[in-house]
Amino acid sequence: MGVHGSNDVVNAWKQEVLNSRGKDAEHTLKCCLDIERYAKEHKDAALLGFAYFYSGETYYLLNDVEHMFRNIAQAIHLLGQTGQWELIARSYNLMAISSVNKGNVSAAMDYYLTGLNYCRKYGITKMEISIMQNLGNLYMENGVYHEAQSYFEKAYSYCRSNPDVKENYVGLMASYVNLARCYMLQGMLDKTHAYIEKLDAECASYYEDIDILYVDCLKARYYHLIHNYVRRDAQIQEIVEIINKNVQIMEVFDDLCDFCGLMLEIGRDDVLWMIVEKLDRIVKDSGVINLQRRVISIKIKGYRKNQDNAGYLQAAGLYYELSEIMERENKDMIVNMLYVRSSLERANESRREMEAVNVKLLKQSETDQMTGLANRYRLNAYSEKVLDYCYEHRLPLAMEILDIDFFKQYNDNYGHQQGDECIIAIADELKKMEDRQTFCARYGGDEFIIIYAGASAEEVYAKAAALRQNIMDLKLEHLYSKALPIVTISQGISYGVPENGNRSWDFLHTADMLLYQVKKRSRNDICIADIRGQELDLSSKQEKVEP
CATH class of the missing domain: 1.25.40.10 (Tetratricopeptide repeat domain)
Incomplete structure (x- = not known):
């Protein structure tokens, strides 16, 4: 719960x-x-x-x-x-x-x-069946039979999916009765008969008195329509006997109202007025004006048929008075609806604000505060996710580790504030690279990670070379570098299609070793190799990088 x-x-x-x-x-x-x-x-x-x-x-x-x-x-x-x-x-x-x-x-x-x-979003099947039955009845009462039938059939299919008929017979019974009634109202009596047979075969052994009353109202109308008056009268007699047991007839109020219409039609005034008297007492106690009007409407039809002018006028006057009360109630209903709507809107606004705060907090937790790039936490989640994707779709993947050449000397001589500004400048160049295939993150200190998904080795190398050139184009002074008198970077890139068992660490470990080779060799350079460390010679295919 x-x-x-x-x-x-x-x-x-x-x-x-x-x-x-x-x-x-x-x-x-x-x-x-x-x-x-x-x-x-x-x-x-x-x-x-x-x-x-x-x-x-x-x-x-x-x-x-x-x-x-x-x-x-x-x-x-x-x-x-x-x-x-x-x-x-x-x-x-x-x-x-x-x-x-x-x-x-x-x-x-x-x-x-x-x-x-x-119900559909959270898999609340039992309640979904009830609401679909209720929706179907709402459409059926207003003559929209195709929509009603659609909801009844969906509810029926859900009920049939539960093999335990005893546990699910109420929903199954309601589905059969509703479908039978819907087809009957459309004049499709053969289909009505088919569902009545299903009721007798699958549900009858579980009936309680209220269920028998529910089904008998349907059967009485059906047998009347096919002119089987003996069966019709037998159903009527059974209905009378059950009602006299003082069952909770409000549970089948709509069915009894329809049954009263049948009694009026065939001249069974004895049954009609017996039921009307019971319904009248119950709806008055309920205080529900619309239900009182429905019972009075039956009375009006009965008085008119029997030419009881006094009864007719009295009932018509009461119907008018109740209609005025109902009009006021409908205004109250609108007020209640507006109250519910405004309450829900306030709740939704509160929820949206909370979600926005959570999104902001999540973004903060995944973002390096100094550079605005993804941090190590987000890198870890993304790297495993993209590796799995590339493995599943057999796409190439590249992971690059880069750092700033002789950054310690830069920090020591230009100061930590200037060092931070240098890191931010490099990060800004990385941000320009980011797209659907390229992910950038700060790894820590002056180290950064770039992940390329679905790009060829040549494309990866070209992007890496362009980044190196863009950083040199910044012409950030670094007189203490042994590479050039400006800020430069060294880059190690591991490349390949992930194999079964590979994790992101395998790519990053290789990229780290390749970065070490660049530093050992010359700095301000790129080394790209497969995940086993076998270098790929792509430098000849690229334009020469100028300081």
Whole structure:
């Protein structure tokens, strides 16, 4: 879960939250408040995110949308900081469902898609299946069947990838029901029948009462469409029996609303008004205006069909009043959305600032402070990476070590400040060389490293010779040099295609030996050889270097 805090009392609070969530709202909120206080006192962001999330979830179950949104908004920022990605995905799913219940489809779509992105990025498969089912239903309810079918099929493929049907039957059942219903709404009854058969064959043995109710609503509509009224009426009777067991019918609210439409269509007023009465009581207790409107809409259709003018007018008036309340609620929903957006934007801005600081610190840790070139730390990482790349792609690699001729004498006679300026001047020339194939670093003191990737031996030698000439062109006075009265450099270069087992040290060790040979021989010169130290005679192919 990624929640910090090892205190036994805190762990007990957390377990209490997980045990009581969805069962005892008051106790859950009390535990969350205790955790929140502790987390703030101990500056535990992960624990605080945990508390805000489960507070938000509890307010969602209580239909307290304002408190739900505010807690979830605070949770998302902290959950993102501490890598609790599953809770973030669940947060967006909750906000989306609340938006659907409030009738705000566009907000719901935005939240679902954001949650889906987190699931895909961090591999949260179980939550991804739930969100895809919810997205599919949102499209299906609005008549966009092709998109709905696409999400249902993706969810189905994820469910099928889990061989344990018993563990995964809820997701599999939802996929079959949703696909069957989607095809049924498009008039493709043969495909609807195929998925009903899959339900009976693969899921029926695991059904609980609420699952039977869910599936029977689909079957009743299907059998009516194919004119199998005996099977239809059998499903209706089973639905009535299950509803009278006092199951949690709000879990299949949409399915029962559609089923009520069927009852209205076939004149089963007894079943219609029995279900409407139960739904009416539940949605009033929920306080969700949009759900109340949907039940009243069914009533209005029933009164109109039965020519009950008094009932019709009363229901129509109540529908209008609820619509006005819902309009105000939608404004509140927009305020909540803006609050969430602004909270997330502040969190993102804080994250971006932190990332910028981290990038700056990383760059500082990899950069030689005096010259601005890469330092030894970055050199070590880059050299191994480029060697592996060249080995894998069979590309030539060259590593050069160079230093300033008679630099000790320069430092002793011109002073350390002047010596630093000399090193900086050399580094500036190296910076001009850097490109996608050429990497330069300060090795330490007056020594520098150049790495050439994918260049021919002739190209490497030409670049090295050009660097030597450019440094001489600076005409930095060095009257204490035994090479020339100006600053010069000596260069040792190892070259070749990396072989299995080679490491960057092999190239650098050879380059160091070649540099020693140049110093021993004459200074102000270049020596290039293969990794075994066999010199390559390329000097005749280059233009003569002039002091």
